[in-house]
Amino acid sequence: MSSLTATTAGPRLTVDLDAVASNVRALRGLVAGSVVAVVKADAFGHGAVAVARTALANGASALGVATLTEAIELRDAGLTARVLSWLNPVSAAFETGLRRDIQFAVPSLAHLAAITSAAKRSARTAEVHVHVDTGMARDGASRSEWAALFAEARRAEREGLVRVVGVMSHLPCAGEQHPSTEHGRRAFLDAVHLAHDAGLRPATLHLGATQAALNAPDTHFDAVRVGAGLYGIGEGLRPALTLTAPIIGIRSVSRGTPVGYGLTWRAPRDTRLALLPLGYADGLPRLAGPVAHVTLRDRPLPIAGTISMDQTVVDLGDCDAQPGDEVTVFGDGSEGEPTVSDWAAWANTIPHEIMTGLGARLERRYRSAP
Numbered sequence: 001m002s003s004l005t006a007t008t009a010g011p012r013l014t015v016d017l018d019a020v021a022s023n024v025r026a027l028r029g030l031v032a033g034s035v036v037a038v039v040k041a042d043a044f045g046h047g048a049v050a051v052a053r054t055a056l057a058n059g060a061s062a063l064g065v066a067t068l069t070e071a072i073e074l075r076d077a078g079l080t081a082r083v084l085s086w087l088n089p090v091s092a093a094f095e096t097g098l099r100r101d102i103q104f105a106v107p108s109l110a111h112l113a114a115i116t117s118a119a120k121r122s123a124r125t126a127e128v129h130v131h132v133d134t135g136m137a138r139d140g141a142s143r144s145e146w147a148a149l150f151a152e153a154r155r156a157e158r159e160g161l162v163r164v165v166g167v168m169s170h171l172p173c174a175g176e177q178h179p180s181t182e183h184g185r186r187a188f189l190d191a192v193h194l195a196h197d198a199g200l201r202p203a204t205l206h207l208g209a210t211q212a213a214l215n216a217p218d219t220h221f222d223a224v225r226v227g228a229g230l231y232g233i234g235e236g237l238r239p240a241l242t243l244t245a246p247i248i249g250i251r252s253v254s255r256g257t258p259v260g261y262g263l264t265w266r267a268p269r270d271t272r273l274a275l276l277p278l279g280y281a282d283g284l285p286r287l288a289g290p291v292a293h294v295t296l297r298d299r300p301l302p303i304a305g306t307i308s309m310d311q312t313v314v315d316l317g318d319c320d321a322q323p324g325d326e327v328t329v330f331g332d333g334s335e336g337e338p339t340v341s342d343w344a345a346w347a348n349t350i351p352h353e354i355m356t357g358l359g360a361r362l363e364r365r366y367r368s369a370p
C-alpha cells in the first residue's frame, strides 16, 4: 500500500536531526564555554523535545526557552537537563516552575519579589540569572536598576530564597561588525562588577547567541545561548527542514487565463497548472508569491497567482507531472531546491520568521535520532 500512502499524504515537514546534531557540534567547537540550546517557539518550529534531546546528546549543556510553559513541556517529556526560562510576566506560576527545577531570568525587582515569594511558599531555593539590558532596551533590567536588583538578589540569597547562578544579557547586532557589540560587552562587564560588589558570585555569565558564537569570540564568556544556529541559520551550518507537498490536481489553461484571488496573475502562454494543498495558514508567506518557486525533480516551478490560505497554484510549463507527484517547497538546497532563507528573502523577512510561522497542521516527521 505504499504507493497509496505516498499519493494520499499531505504536505509534510521533515526535520533532519542529523543536521541539528552537526550544527550543535560545530557551535560547541567554536565556543570556549558551554552551549545552551535555545528551543523556544517549539524549537523554531522543529519540535522542542526532539531538538532538545538531539542537542543534549551532541554537546549542549542546558536548554533555554522564553516561557515557563515551554520549560514545563520539556520536563513533561522527561528531560532532566538544566532549563532556563527568561521571559515571563510577574504573574507567572513561578512556584510550579520551581517545583519542576526550572531556572528563571530576573529582569526586574518585581520579578525578583514574585520569585522569592514563590520560593518561600514552595520551600525551595530559586536558581536565577539576573538579566541586564546592555544596549537593546528590550528585555533586561535598565542600568539604573542594576545596583538595586543585585542588592535585593543578594539579600534574598542570604535568606536562602534564591541563588544567583548567572548574569545574562543579549546583543542586538552581533552578526555585523558593529560598535554595539563592544559597548554591550563592556556594559555587561560593568554589570558583572556590580554583581560582585553586591556580594554575588554568579558562576555562569552569558551574553551571546548564535551570531556572537560565530562572529564575536570575546563575548562568549561561560556560555552562549544558541537558537538560530541549531537550525542551520548562520554561515557554514546545515538547514534541517524540508517541506514537501503533493500535487493534488492539474489543469490545462490557455494563454491569458487569470489565476487565483484578485486575478493578479495570467498564464504567459498555454500551460498546465498544478494545485498544492498548502498556503499561508501553513506558513508560506503570501508576500513571496510573485517571486517564489518550488521544485519538482530539480525543475523550478513558479507560483501562479496569490498564495491562498490552504492552496497554492504553480505553473508547470512543459514539466511532466502527475497528481501525486511531490514538490519540494524548501530543503537544504543541495538538490537545487529553494531554502528557508530563499523564502525569507522572497518575503522580505528572516528565516527565523518563516520557521516559526510554519503551521500546526503540517505533518511533521523526523529523520534520524540523537
Ligand SMILES: *Cc1c(COP(=O)(O)O)cnc(C)c1O
Pocket: 038, 040, 086, 170, 208, 209, 210, 211, 225, 226, 227, 228, 229
Ligand atoms: C531567542 C534568544 C536567543 C537565541 O538567539 P539566536 O540568535 O536564535 O541564537 C538567545 N537569547 C535570548 C534572550 C533570546 O531571546
